[in-house]
Amino acid sequence: MNCYVLGLALYPAVQRAAGHRLEEMVYHTAHAALDHAGIHRRELDHVTLGACDELDGRSISSMLLAMPAGAYLVDEIKVTDSAASALCLEVARLKSEEFDIGLVASWCKSSKTDVESVMRLRGEPFYTRPLGMNMTMSDAMLAQAVADQFGVSAAQADERVVKAYARASANPRGLAQAVPTLAEVTASPYEATPLRAMHRAPLSDGAVCMVVASQRWLDRHPQHRPLARIAGVGWAADSYRLDRSRLRDFNSARKAWAQALRMADLPDASSVDVMELETPTVYHEAAYEQVLGLGASTQISPSGGAFAQNPLFCTGLVGAAEAVLQVAGQAGAVQVPGVRRAAAHSCHGYAQQGNVFMIFEGAAHD
Amino acid sequence: MTEQVAVLSTWQSEFKLRHPSMTYVEQAQEAAAGCMAKVSMCPDDIDAIVYSLAPTAFMGVADADRWAIDHIFGAGKPMLRVHTGGATGGSVVQAAHALVRSGMYRTVMIVGAERISETPDAQKVLNQIFDPFYEKDMPLQTITAVALMANTYMRRHGITQEDVARLVVRQRRNALLNPHAHLKGNITVDDVMASPMIAYPFKLFDICPRSSGGAAMIVGNMDAARQWQTRPAFITGVGAVSDSNWIGDRIVPSAEYDFIDWKLMRVAGRAAFERAGITDPIHQVQVAEVYDAFSIQGLTQLEQLGFCASGTGFLLEGEGAWEMDGGQVAVCPSGGTLCTNPIAVAGLVRAIEAANQVMGTAGGHQVKNVRRSLATAVGGIAQFLTCSVFSHEPYEAH
Numbered sequence: 001m002n003c004y005v006l007g008l009a010l011y012p013a014v015q016r017a018a019g020h021r022l023e024e025m026v027y028h029t030a031h032a033a034l035d036h037a038g039i040h041r042r043e044l045d046h047v048t049l050g051a052c053d054e055l056d057g058r059s060i061s062s063m064l065l066a067m068p069a070g071a072y073l074v075d076e077i078k079v080t081d082s083a084a085s086a087l088c089l090e091v092a093r094l095k096s097e098e099f100d101i102g103l104v105a106s107w108c109k110s111s112k113t114d115v116e117s118v119m120r121l122r123g124e125p126f127y128t129r130p131l132g133m134n135m136t137m138s139d140a141m142l143a144q145a146v147a148d149q150f151g152v153s154a155a156q157a158d159e160r161v162v163k164a165y166a167r168a169s170a171n172p173r174g175l176a177q178a179v180p181t182l183a184e185v186t187a188s189p190y191e192a193t194p195l196r197a198m199h200r201a202p203l204s205d206g207a208v209c210m211v212v213a214s215q216r217w218l219d220r221h222p223q224h225r226p227l228a229r230i231a232g233v234g235w236a237a238d239s240y241r242l243d244r245s246r247l248r249d250f251n252s253a254r255k256a257w258a259q260a261l262r263m264a265d266l267p268d269a270s271s272v273d274v275m276e277l278e279t280p281t282v283y284h285e286a287a288y289e290q291v292l293g294l295g296a297s298t299q300i301s302p303s304g305g306a307f308a309q310n311p312l313f314c315t316g317l318v319g320a321a322e323a324v325l326q327v328a329g330q331a332g333a334v335q336v337p338g339v340r341r342a343a344a345h346s347c348h349g350y351a352q353q354g355n356v357f358m359i360f361e362g363a364a365h366d
Numbered sequence: 367m368t369e370q371v372a373v374l375s376t377w378q379s380e381f382k383l384r385h386p387s388m389t390y391v392e393q394a395q396e397a398a399a400g401c402m403a404k405v406s407m408c409p410d411d412i413d414a415i416v417y418s419l420a421p422t423a424f425m426g427v428a429d430a431d432r433w434a435i436d437h438i439f440g441a442g443k444p445m446l447r448v449h450t451g452g453a454t455g456g457s458v459v460q461a462a463h464a465l466v467r468s469g470m471y472r473t474v475m476i477v478g479a480e481r482i483s484e485t486p487d488a489q490k491v492l493n494q495i496f497d498p499f500y501e502k503d504m505p506l507q508t509i510t511a512v513a514l515m516a517n518t519y520m521r522r523h524g525i526t527q528e529d530v531a532r533l534v535v536r537q538r539r540n541a542l543l544n545p546h547a548h549l550k551g552n553i554t555v556d557d558v559m560a561s562p563m564i565a566y567p568f569k570l571f572d573i574c575p576r577s578s579g580g581a582a583m584i585v586g587n588m589d590a591a592r593q594w595q596t597r598p599a600f601i602t603g604v605g606a607v608s609d610s611n612w613i614g615d616r617i618v619p620s621a622e623y624d625f626i627d628w629k630l631m632r633v634a635g636r637a638a639f640e641r642a643g644i645t646d647p648i649h650q651v652q653v654a655e656v657y658d659a660f661s662i663q664g665l666t667q668l669e670q671l672g673f674c675a676s677g678t679g680f681l682l683e684g685e686g687a688w689e690m691d692g693g694q695v696a697v698c699p700s701g702g703t704l705c706t707n708p709i710a711v712a713g714l715v716r717a718i719e720a721a722n723q724v725m726g727t728a729g730g731h732q733v734k735n736v737r738r739s740l741a742t743a744v745g746g747i748a749q750f751l752t753c754s755v756f757s758h759e760p761y762e763a764h
Contacts (some may be wrong), residue, residue, distance in 0.1 A: 001468075021616065047608070051657055052429075053422065053423075054422065054428040057498075058495065058498070059421040059423050059492065059494040059495045059496060059686060060420075060421055060450075060451040060495045060745070060746060062449075062608075062746070062750075063451065063495055063496075063611045063746040063747065063749065064497055064611050066610075066611075066749075066750075067609075068612050068743075069729075071608040072608070072609065072610060073607060073608070073609060073623070073630075073633065074607065074608065075605070075606040075607060075608070075637065076450075076606065076608035076750065077448060077450060077457050077459075077460065077606065078448065078449055078450055078463075079446050079447060079449075080419075080429070080431075080447045080448075080449045081445075081446055081447055085388070085446055087464075088444075088446070089446055089461060089464065091468075091470075092461075092464040092465045093464045093468075094367075094468075094470040095467075095468030095469065095470065096368060096463070096466075097368050097465040097467075097468075098464070098467070098604065098641065111629060117430055119428075121422075121426070121427065121428035122427070122428045122429050122432065123427075124391070124427060124433045125426070125427065126389075181629050182543050215547040220461075231633065233442070235445075235446070236442060236443060236444050236445070237415075237432070237435050237440055237441065237442075237443060237444070237445040238435070238441055238442065239435065239436050239441040240432055240433050240434075240435050240436055241436065243571075244545070248737055250440075251442055252441075252442060255442055256444070259444065263470075269535050292438070335630060346502040349429070349432050353432055353435075354432075354445070356700070
């Protein structure tokens, strides 16, 4: 059973969504995705949510957010790994043939969250938490490992920052931040060696929704034209231990990517024209390029990726939306010519403990 | 082409207030290893994992599933954590069902653990589930919210506290036969009535305990079932539904599904029954493991699932309709959530008990000649509902 993206919407990129409470952000984004797909909420037969209680500051955040996301009197389920993980489960739900048309929704109001407190709470209480482990420290440990394993120098990292912001500045769906000079990057303060402040993608507020449908639904509704076919998904989790092997080997990324390629019946990364990477730091980007075997034939994060907008937790699904727009030829100023297939990536947990890949191709549904 | 989904193995710990000899991740590991060992599977036989974990605030470790990955042999595997509040254990079964039925994975392990007594007052955490602007500052938590619902239901249908107490007596007695159950015993209606009043009409014995422990279930396709299980249970029907959080909107005449009578359960039940080919539940289903964190909750669900008319469940309780032996349907032969509530896996335990009944492995509380069973789960403020049907043979709805 083929699965298709029928419509999507992104909450306008903003560092602090002061005008809307979280429920309103989600409602407007879900509504816009349904409008984009040309369907009414009552046509949905299920909803799949990706959300994080701790970042939302609530014990069961979907209690208040499921309904604004369209999950009113329909089958609804929530995953908490990442927004991209929700799309993976969504694909399984459609392929199970129990459902036909659903909405995937995710959100994060980073500006209302003490993110590092949440990240410290991720630490198990015996060894990790007493060390004060948080997102900054774990990403810095990964950056050290990547610098050593893949030969990434500080200068190369600095250059990547400038390039990432340059791509992001062209994205009409991004924060439109000024492109820093190399001097500004090198002058930005260290947060944890070797990470400088500007090596890290700034957090923002956001929400993203996608309407997805089965081939069976499209056969019954020929007036609807999908944006893209979801050719493959893959996801995997890695060890919790931040040891040498865990930080250098990128095992879960390799396995998840292989799984997605296998499902899409593709031999390797050369078949993918665009890869939207979720890169909390530029060191992540450097590592994924090599780990995934991304060559010159694959454009990396033309949207600017996390440097365009970075609503923590749902950044990977924002990248998926950008990938869908690429294969649909609707990416606007960041459109890459002649894109047949585009992939998107998400990582989550301390130092990319989990990885998710999604591969989209032009919709050939008739 | 979709796959049949079979239950290959189940495992649950003894549930009690605390497990001081183990850490959280050791509890999860015990469940994962125990479930695999029962059918001689090893970690390499598990293709993917679905992790069952509700609010992490109970234990104080955000995303504790990530901490548990190494312990449950999950490193390198596809893993998802599902969280729909109290319905989590029902939702994980349905997520795993989708992963196998879709053909994406041959075997999926569902695993989780709960350690709710790490928090000194779970109800303070549960106050945080309500809206931060309008509701949270009122003394709302799950006990008071469900008590409000119970008051209206009982008044509407002329149900007395003694009527409800008879259910507590039956389920505590059932739990005597279940070595995993937390609360159990031969008690009387007078004992229930004499227990301390918590929130009218709920006395202490009307309310579930805070239980800690672990649970796991392995599901697989038909090929896996042939390899590892001679008598599997098949998951033949799944249904779920989500409603508004706002109680006020759900009790007014214009509400689409009346909150007080749990009409919403009809939606989840109808979806599950259609998929499982059930048209006459009271004659086709022999065991119902309904999620009843409070004494009022189980039979109200049963009414909406079509086992009896609205408002008659507690009257039929007095006639013995829900007894294990000689009843029309055995309701919660395990003792139910009322006797054991490890929130993160409570719905999973319901599913395990329902599957065990079909597989003939329920032990002392095995009901005779079970061909079909069902399990429900309830999350949020009775707004996330799941219903799953387990059958002795595959069924394909057309």
